[in-house]
Amino acid sequence: MSVKKIEPFSHFRLTETDKKRNKPFLTKAAQLSAQTTTHRAQERLHFSKPCAEETKVWHVTSELHVGGVIVKLVEKTQIKRDWSDHAVWWEQKQQWLLRTSWTLEKYGIHADARLVFMPQHKPLKLGLPNGITLRLHACFSGPVFRTVMGICRMLNIRHPEELSLLRPLEEKKKKKKDSAEEIYDLTEVPLSSVSRPCLYNGMPAHFADSPQMEAIYKMLSVTQPPPAPEVIAKQYRPASVVDKAHINGRWLDSSRSLMQQGVQQNDRLWLRFKYYAFYDIEPKYDAVRLTQLYEQARWAILLEDIDCTEEEMMLFGALQYHISKVSQSEPQLMSSSTAMDDLDSALQSLEVKMEGEGSSASELLENMTAPELNDYLKIFRPKRLTLKGYKQYWCKFQDTSIAYFKSKEESIGEPIQQIHLKGCEVAPDVNMAAHRFLIRLLIPAPEGMNEVYLRCENEQQYAQWMAACRLASKGKSLADSSFQSEIQSIHTFLAMQKTNTGSHGNVPASDESINTHSLVSPRYHKKYKAKQLTPRILDAYQNVAQLSLTDAVTRFLQIWQALPDFGLSYVVVRFKGSRKDEVLGIAPNRLIRIDLGVGDVVKTWRYNNMKQWNVNWDIRQMAIEFEGNVNIAFSCVTADCKIVHEFIGGYIFMSTRSRQKSDTLNEELFHKLTGGHEAL
């Protein structure tokens, strides 16, 4: 129907002369609508053809095969162009006639059929996990599973079986914003080039064509900067398990085509990782995949799609900060070509070698002249029950310990005390406005932990000593290469605090300062002011500050995957014999039954105990049998049972991947495990 809007079509009348051969031979796809077909003596086919101006009615015999019809059609139009992507769509039956050798009769086409001759690939607006929208040609004729494979091939994402397409949430009153939204256009990519992805400069050749295309690839493979806090706040956030369950009702059916599911060209769909079983992630080849996975995880956390604790949120925040910082400074890392990788590793190993060679003599020397910090600092030991308060000492930071003396002059002799920082806890206590630069040390000793506070005079001093303490607590000395970068990151966070003190919230994110509200979910926007958040994130940041971009992304994903609720897709179901709705959680390795009232997990079933599962398509009920004579059955409330069936079958498919090492995707097996009754 919507096709009409796009272009006028012409109708062709086909007349079937041979009425005898009217035994309908149904294709799989035709099954559903088969009953509605009636036999008539005269059948006409209405053809619409994108490029033609009119609708024509054609007379053909039912013995003509589809290919023949197309040839005739093309001849008659007398338009010269590449018709190879065109195919015939049977509108009433919502079915593609893709088998060109089949006769019309075999397809069961009668005179009243209305056929549309149109391209199989049509433009589609695709929302990526990173929030960017792409416009590209997707296959509207194959099963969605294959469509996703095509999209992933174009975007250079490996293991497309883990992704699928999701109908977006209805956007309310956001229309104006939509128009302003930037859309990256990939519709110019010739379909043929996508079929054989050859890497050029680390990216598929079709991305190397022009600067614009390269920019798109960069968008795909480099993480986006942290979103403004308002953007996070405006996004839809599922408030409950039931809300999350509703989202899962939007997955498209993998075994049917986009056209069959009512998707029209230029419609908007989301590409998302659907199965949380990520197989064989290899940063070298998976730049886009890893980035998009990270983006999906990041948004899941920012929007509280998955729950985490405050400490975990701070760590996620710190990682996001680090990732955005590093990806700005070295945007090539993720997308670097393999050649570059090799060069890098070669250089690295060279470095190591040189280090190794020179280690004996030069290292000794180096240690002898190890850098140290010397300065007057104020020291306070709260546990000593003295009223003295802060007292100034001449402090000398060497290796991993601080020695302090009464004065600079006495620093040649024995120190008053030496504090070994290895294994200690370091906490900042900084207030820029109040000009307070305090380092709180908790130093382990056989008797317990000793508290020591160091008070610095200014930002510069603080950054140095703080960095030194941090390194020392991890057993690294000032000579460690990370010392300077540690100082730098402390400065950065101090700067963030400075800006945050002025205006709360709406500071534009420049590279030097990021609003820390951009790094955490809205819950914490209310709980903490940005400047309160900053030190907490900084605290978590010190543990990740040295990670490379890839490592940081990987760490983020690991922590995400270690969350207890990771990988759960929820569906509201009604168990057989139960009177209330409950939630079924579908995870990569198990099913869980959740009591809606309490939120507790009532029961867990693991797939490896599963003997079989059945779908009763008539009553839309799933029945699963586990070992030990455990049988469960339920009907699905918030999603079609095909979706649940596909989730379970899909996960079982995912678990088979490790066994067959071949790179080719076993599409047939996937459909066997997830297909509907047509497949069975």
Place this chain on the structure above:
Amino acid sequence: MDLLTQSLEQDTAPPVSLPPPTNTEANFSFGFTDLNESLHELEDNDLDALMADLVADLDATEKKLAADIEGLKVPSPPPPPKGESLLPSSPLDYSASPASSTSSSVCTPSSSAASPLPPPPPQSTKPTKEEIEAQMKADKIKLALEKLKEAKVKKLVVKVLMNDGSSKTLMVDERQNVREVLDNLFEKTHCDCNVDWSLCETNPELQLERTFEDHENLVEPLLAWTRDTENKILFKECGQKYAVFKNPQNFYLWKKDKKTLKDMKDKDKEILIEENFCGTSIIVPDLEAVLHLKEDGKKSWKQRLFQLRASGIYYVPKGKTKSSRDLVCFLQFDNVNVYYAKDFRSKHKAPTDFCFVLKHPQIQKDSQYIKYLCCDDAWTMNLWVTGIRIAKYGASLYKNFKTAEKKAVVNSAWTNRSVTSSSSESTPSPTIKAKANGHAPKPQPEPVFKDVGTCPPPPPPPPSPPLTGILPPPPSDPAFPPPPPPLAAKSSSKAAARQQHLSTNFPPPPPAMDLPPPPPPPPMDESSDTPPDFLPPPPPAMGSLPPPPPSLLSANSLPPPPPPCFKGVGQSLPPPPPDPGFLPPLPPPESVFVATGAPPPPPPPPPPPAAAARAPAPRAPVRASGSVKKMPPMPPKRTTPSLRGGGGGGGGDGDLMSELMVAMMKKRSNP
């Protein structure tokens, strides 16, 4: 800091000035002053162990030197055929490499030999003498520098309590991890090497006990002990150590009923392990329980609902839901270790005796910074302690298990024959006292020197001393176990067995086993019981040259010369459990004998490689003459050998062994 730690710096320093082998004697005086004191402190058995270490080092160095010399002296004509010219260098690497594999810097000799600098002199292109000398010089400088570096490495002499009440003393180097120390102990004891064997740390004052993880370095936690500590290190079987890999369902499916857990199929267990330990992320068991918490500094225990997550332990605050966002972080694992507590019911008035504790490893006394938790039953306690370990150590835990398992399998091959291993009682006897106090590390190196000094030809010992400390226990790699000191002892005992088998080409493990079975548990070290052999206890032997003569005699007489010496040495040392290892070497012995007859040109034994190896060996003996011990180091292979024997591919080992034997013979004859 503690008595335990002492650096061997003095020893190391000398090597720098290393003069050619002949001059080496000058160096011996090193560190002697300390030696005497420390010697007094040391028990005999300690000394033995240390000596073994030292000797192993020495041996490696000597061989290397020997090779060098050989290259010099015998450019073209020497006994070994030209074709085998490479041999000298290669055998050296061989022997040395095992040791080096454990810790890179450890065996300097090996590394240097392998390194480009000292290319095998004998190569077809005969290098000029000058070149060779230059190389040697460069080599030595390098060696010396590395020694210097080594000197900074901390070493401890550690006393480990066995569960039969005895103890063993060994030197542990900063870089050694617990796995290596365990392997070392496997060599010294007769245990079955199963995966449960662990090193545990006890703290009697706090009534705590913890199993060291295999990947941890042992020295570091020991340094945290106080000077007057009562803490001990136990060597015992801890079933809980790897329980999670044996029955993962008990931890990951703990909510299921006990029967399901018990009936779990092996395949399902494997799947569980794979899911939780082999994915991109390690999954921590989802634990939730009401535990009793001892409030900071208070005497009362309070109940809270705790949850374990990968990021730490949390509790549900009063009146809040269990949702993640409401959880309060109780503790994160970065800076704490988890300990089992003993008898807290009386000590802390805990509700039950199933308590565990989280504390910073440095804390040794009661403190408000220690977190005390109490569970309702032992099952819960094990769940939590294991869960916390998984959260803290992650993938390392699984890697450790895999390594331990490999080790166990290797050993089980022959353990079956030898019947049950001696000390494998599963009951851990915490009561056994083991003091970790060490003596100054210096003593070990010194003894070696002494020997050298007494003996006429003290070649390159100086460089070696530092090495001794380094010697890490044989790593897991079965193919070539480095020559760990402990082995030495065993080898001696087996010597007898060996002789018998000499004729047979293949190594018949079983017979060998039978012959040598020394009492497994009783640590030989401890009891310096005089060996049956005529030889005096090892330490004295060293001082008094007695051993050499007998050996010489025997050597001349052909067949069993070397063994006697070994025996003497071995006796003093630990029991020789790993007989199987010996078997493979059998072939070499034969060659050895031959060699003895005609020292210079060793007849080409059946295995070509062996022949090659021999060439260099002859030289070595000369230098080594002084120390009987040298032989012992070789034995280390035994552990692994069992496998080898089965596989039939013992060529490499054979070479080594033959080489050794030859060297021994040489030594004997030379004096």
